Amino acid sequence: MLSKEENELLTRVGPGTPAGEMLRRYWWPVGFTEHVKEKGRPVRTKLLGEDLVLFRDGNGRLGLLGLHCSHRGTSLEFGRVEDRGIGCCYHGWLYDVRGRCLEQPAEPEGSTFKDRVQHPAYQAQEIGGFIFAYIGPEPAPLLPNYDLFLREDGEREVGAGHDYCNWLQRAENSVDQTHLIALHASEYPHLALKRPVIGWERRDYGAKISMQVPGISKPKFSHWIFPSHTRHTTARKGRKPDHAIRFRVPMDDTNTMTFWLRFYPYGEEDRSKPFLLKTLGFENDQAGVYERVDDGWWGVASHDQDRVAQESQGPIYDRTKEHLGASDQGVIMLRTMIKESIDAVRHGKDPVWVLRDSAQNETIGFDASMQEIGALE
Structure with a gap:
């Protein structure tokens, strides 16, 4: 758990706040x-x-x-x-x-x-x-050239949804792969409540996360990108598998906007098809309003499951009341890196994953994959 002071340190994002000054470097x-x-x-x-x-x-x-x-x-x-x-x-x-x-x-x-x-x-x-x-101090760093921004051998969809909670709740969800077996049980029935083996490997950009579930031949690999992004794959029930990247954007202390990109790579038979970009725009999310369904699990529609989990914690979750376990190592890693980055900015240095060398900013690829969809080549 965190102290009240630590929770304030990590969650407040306005001008002049420690986390806010750090997050302005991106x-x-x-x-x-x-x-x-x-x-x-x-x-x-x-x-x-x-x-x-x-x-x-x-x-x-x-x-x-x-x-x-x-x-x-x-x-x-x-x-x-x-x-x-x-x-x-x-x-x-x-x-x-x-x-x-x-x-x-x-x-x-x-x-x-x-x-x-x-x-x-x-x-x-x-x-x-x-x-x-x-909106940070000059000189501005480089805007990262992530692979899904640049690939044109498939279809790309972009959109965004409003999350009525603090940015850290959404960021912590990005490193918490264990929630797939419970929160998304209706969407991943083959993973439902099966005890996973999770690994978090710290990288210069954040962390590579592996998850092996009993009965599934291939592990799932995802990447958490500091400070609050995810490069991953999805294959929810009834939906075409995709590669994705999500950005949890702190609007203010109690509102976050999740911008997302889904990429559907063409198969061999579709290589001649032209690249297609669809802008789906902003979803019409309302605070406390969620679609309810009869799914035999939590009764929440797929597109609202993450919102329910994070928004129901409250506008800013009181982490003095939490009890973290061994499966929460990713959350602990995230908080450690935020504190390190806040401290770096205080000492006039760049925080984690601020790019200034163009040689590091050619196409930035990731080996995100799961059983239903392989890594992009």
């Missing part, structure tokens, strides 16, 4: 390429307790700015995107993607007031159908 998905059109409607988003607006100007450049206009605080979500940037609906102040104020229509002609206004602006990059944001 790129995080905040939207979808398909949703942010040139001179289209601005998109409101939230990351690490900061309200932001995402847009694409008339020259195709992505902008990520503080949500509230520097003039008198009106939301830029209701602004108009123009060739040079985004204009506030209240008084027409126009900002470019770097946060420079270009126009103030109500100010006297020739005024230089606009030149003294610098609106909060952050970096945004696109990859794999996602838009990633970086």
Whole structure:
């Protein structure tokens, strides 16, 4: 278990908090390429307790700015995107993607007031159908080139779902492979309540996790990517097996957005088919609302099972009350690495898995696999 002080240390993500300062050293998905059109409607988003607006100007450049206009605080979500940037609906102040104020229509002609206004602006990059944001100190690290972002020998689906709980609850789920035999018993009946043998091998990116279940010939290999991501495979009942990557994004202390990518590699007979990208977008998740089914187990539909497990712990789980066992080694490893990374940032160093060497950032592959679907070559 953790002390109250340790729990606060690991869960609070706003500006100036130890975990928040550490988590600002990473790129995080905040939207979808398909949703942010040139001179289209601005998109409101939230990351690490900061309200932001995402847009694409008339020259195709992505902008990520503080949500509230520097003039008198009106939301830029209701602004108009123009060739040079985004204009506030209240008084027409126009900002470019770097946060420079270009126009103030109500100010006297020739005024230089606009030149003294610098609106909060952050970096945004696109990859794999996602838009990633970086809101930490400069210089920004490299945006990792994970394999599923780049492969085009199959079909890629991208989407996101709202989790009404703290980021650490979702992150801990990413290293907890043992929950498959219980929480997902209805989806993996051949694994249901069979005692697994689990291994956690620490790697520079996080950990490689192996799970061997009695009666299953091949072990399942998954990868936890620090701070809160998973590169894995799924083969839930009635669904086509896939390779996947999930990003648990801390919106604020009590809300997380899980961005996900599912990749269905083509078989030999489909090699000539063109690459297909589907943007499924944001799911309509509601706090405390879950689909109930009669499945002989927990009565919760597959797509809501993880949400039920983490959200029912409360907005921020009180870890002073927990009792960890031998099967929770992954959770302990995760917390240790978070503390190490917080300490690194305090001492002016990079936390775990911050990439700055382009030689390390060619296609980053993983041997995730299970009996139903092999590793990608």
